[in-house]
Amino acid sequence: MVEQSLMARLPKVDQVLARAELAALAASVPRPLILQAVRLVLEDLRGRLLAGQGVEPEELALAQVAGAAAAQARQLARPSLRRVVNATGVVVHTNLGRSLLAEEACKRLVELNRAYSNLEYDLAAGARGSRYVHVAGILKELTGAEAALVVNNNAAAVFLSLQSLAAGREVIVSRGQLVEIGGSFRIPDVMAKSGAILREVGTTNKTHPRDFENAITSNTGLLLKVHTSNFAVVGFHQEVSLGQMRQIADRYHLPLMEDLGSGSLVDFSPWGLAREPTVQEALAEGADLVTFSGDKLLGGPQAGVILGKAELIERLRANPLNRALRIDKLTLAALEATLELYREPQQALRQIPTLRMLCRPYQELRNQAAALARRLKALKLPRLGVGTREGFSRVGGGAMPLAAPRTRLLEVSVQGLSTTRLEESLRLGDPPIIARLEDGRLLLDVRTLVGDDHEAIVQALARLAGAACPV
Numbered sequence: 001m002v003e004q005s006l007m008a009r010l011p012k013v014d015q016v017l018a019r020a021e022l023a024a025l026a027a028s029v030p031r032p033l034i035l036q037a038v039r040l041v042l043e044d045l046r047g048r049l050l051a052g053q054g055v056e057p058e059e060l061a062l063a064q065v066a067g068a069a070a071a072q073a074r075q076l077a078r079p080s081l082r083r084v085v086n087a088t089g090v091v092v093h094t095n096l097g098r099s100l101l102a103e104e105a106c107k108r109l110v111e112l113n114r115a116y117s118n119l120e121y122d123l124a125a126g127a128r129g130s131r132y133v134h135v136a137g138i139l140k141e142l143t144g145a146e147a148a149l150v151v152n153n154n155a156a157a158v159f160l161s162l163q164s165l166a167a168g169r170e171v172i173v174s175r176g177q178l179v180e181i182g183g184s185f186r187i188p189d190v191m192a193k194s195g196a197i198l199r200e201v202g203t204t205n206k207t208h209p210r211d212f213e214n215a216i217t218s219n220t221g222l223l224l225k226v227h228t229s230n231f232a233v234v235g236f237h238q239e240v241s242l243g244q245m246r247q248i249a250d251r252y253h254l255p256l257m258e259d260l261g262s263g264s265l266v267d268f269s270p271w272g273l274a275r276e277p278t279v280q281e282a283l284a285e286g287a288d289l290v291t292f293s294g295d296k297l298l299g300g301p302q303a304g305v306i307l308g309k310a311e312l313i314e315r316l317r318a319n320p321l322n323r324a325l326r327i328d329k330l331t332l333a334a335l336e337a338t339l340e341l342y343r344e345p346q347q348a349l350r351q352i353p354t355l356r357m358l359c360r361p362y363q364e365l366r367n368q369a370a371a372l373a374r375r376l377k378a379l380k381l382p383r384l385g386v387g388t389r390e391g392f393s394r395v396g397g398g399a400m401p402l403a404a405p406r407t408r409l410l411e412v413s414v415q416g417l418s419t420t421r422l423e424e425s426l427r428l429g430d431p432p433i434i435a436r437l438e439d440g441r442l443l444l445d446v447r448t449l450v451g452d453d454h455e456a457i458v459q460a461l462a463r464l465a466g467a468a469c470p471v
Ligand SMILES: *Cc1c(COP(=O)(O)O)cnc(C)c1O
Pocket: 153, 154, 155, 156, 158, 181, 185, 226, 227, 228, 229, 230, 259, 260, 261, 262, 292, 293, 294, 303, 304, 397, 398
């Protein structure tokens, strides 16, 4: 049988290991992974031979096997969590790591994690201190809040607040705000886990102040407003404003909390984005407690920021659960450095990538797309098609779901490759390039490109359109 004779030609592990292709890897890939790669490639060939699947005799050549094993070894050695090129134009892309950190924040993070720090040490007193003081001061300064606390993320912030203030008691929320925020964060579920009792009022599209008032009992613990995030109700629609909720809270002596979700310190409407209440405004309008994410519109690291009345914040801080949800020092370092940039709003807009990307002028995006298109055309690859056109980006992170800032898109095609294959090849490359597929077209939005992303795109397309046989 042909397979029998081919089987005899399958190289031995040691023969493959001795090849230059693998010896060259020894400096960069740990030996156990090289060995594992060789075994995987040989097992695959053996399996295919046994199953009678067509194996070309060339595939058994020593050089060929060693080449395949080297590629496999490099893959095994690659970290799982890797840099990718975000060409989707979704700025706060939760699947791609949300916000990029400002240079200052990256520097601080590295500095403070190479050395010991005063994380929980009061230098003036020479005694144990609190990790929360490092950002509480600047948060109060920037927002006018009485007190501040930070935890692991906003889900934790909401959970800790409900658990501390309303376990066993009723929390009144408008039905139109009982939302699910991607990745399985559902307000009703979080509330149930916290021990608070959900009391929903109003209808999906309309809630009136009297709905809140009618629902208040002696067991009411909190009035809650939730930002509907990734979801927008248009048309016949009415919510009770924070100001109206404040009046009711005052009348019945109840605390009022708002989960802002993205929570921005900046009003983006001058840049053509939606007018959303800022964190400062929510506090000024009377929220006793507001919570928001550190890595959405704030543009910092993953964190949950809680601001508000000192007496309430103290109850949260003292809750034993806080220890389980606590923020780590990497985050604190990056968060403090990010917040410092907000002391000069113009500086924040220039240096915090999330803010910079959201406010980029169209002309700049246009120039950038044109420059990238020129570089691709200069490759003079007949199979590569490149054009630019107008399109729209998205904010992402559940913020401003209806906002669609105008952007410039590169439309790319490679002859002999379908757009779905092209999308996949870019995604599986190194670094992976995440593009947009729209109406059968492959689009790259330049708004979210950073650093040497252009270089990565040029290299990847040169390879795909230059290869004699497309991979
Ligand atoms: C994003 C979001 C959350 C969850 O925040 P994480 O920081 O992802 O934990 C909670 N509530 C609202 C309204 C949100 O938009």
